[in-house]
Amino acid sequence: MIDLRSDTVTKPSPEMYEAMANAEVGDDVYGDDPTINELEELVAGTLGFEAGLFVTSGTQSNFTSVLTHCGRGDEYIIGESYHIYKSEAVGTAALGGVIPQTVPVLEDGSIDIDAAMGKVKSDDMHFPRTKLLCLENTYNGKPLSPDYMKRATSAAKKHKLHSHLDGARLMNAAIANRCTPKELASSFDTVSLCLSKGLGAPVGSVLVGKKDFINEARRVRKMLGGGMRQAGILAACGVVAIKNQVDRLIQDHALAARLASELAQIPDVETEPQGANTNMVFIKVKQEYRAPLQNFLKQEGVLIGGRPPTFRLVLHRDIQEGDVNKTVASIAKFFRENT
Helix, strand or coil, X not given: CEECCCHHHCCCCHHHHHHHHHCCCCCHHHCCCHHHHHHHHHHHHHHCCCEEEEECCHHHHHHHXXXXXXXXXXEEEEECCCHHHHCCCCHHHHCCCCEEEEECECCCCCEXXXXXXXXXXXXXXXXXXXXXXXXXXXXXXXXXXXXXXXXXXXXXXXXXXXXXXXXXXXXXXXXXXXXXXXXXXXXXXXXXXECCCCCCCCCCEEEEECHHHHXXXXXXXXXXXXXXXXXXXXXXXXXXXXXXXXXCHHHHHHHHHHHHHXXXXXXXXXXXXXXXXXXXXXXXXXXXXXXXXXXXXXXXXXXXXXXXXXXXXXXXXCCCHHHHHHHHHHHHHHXXXXX
């Protein structure tokens, strides 16, 4: 099966299985798991931070960060369709009592910095205290630039806000910008990096920040039920991912660009004007073809996903050039037979 629903569907590589089998482990709640310690130090160093915290998922990483930055009744500023607000069940508000203040997301995946700073409340006992700015990179496959990252965090500092980056696919953003991950990340107070998307590990994210912040975040992680024991068998895959999988993302981007270009040649398929910036391709078809196309492709051995009116096709380590050929041919076949 050619699974293009997400890069979260990747299976561990043989190297990861070997690393899991040979991982040195200990009790991480006591700080005794050497493989987790190695992963946390590796990610923190890669992104330019003092310390890291291994957590179960990107959602837990973002949630832990927001709850560490903010208290109940505080608020954070975020793009209205960013993942933390739209796709994490609004846990920050429901469970943490921290209120999101949203601003529109622009076509390129950014938010207007002036508009965001215009949401900052004055110091008045009647108002919630604005504590945090949250950004996302990449957003729907669109990479934000190092310059934008620095301008946004600089504005946040001027308004006495902390800043958090949901960098679930930060490595894709770095590849697309032809820069180091550190250039995109280090101006933030905290960053979340996901290991289980394009990097191909089966589980986990790492939250990075200053040592004092991470010490407090470790307490919040425990509160959320995220304390793990001999989880070095999972962290071992993350070490492999950071050391050996980042440059491989170039292949995903190249295949996505090719897929977007070839799908654009099919008259009944509308692709995003800018094509594939990283590893995602977004297409639209007429509503009457949406369900039939998805069902037809499943019969052809191709899985695609996305929320109406858009399909999202995500390239990842388990997708090869032949899979792209098959996907294009199957979509073209559907429209030949149905239009």
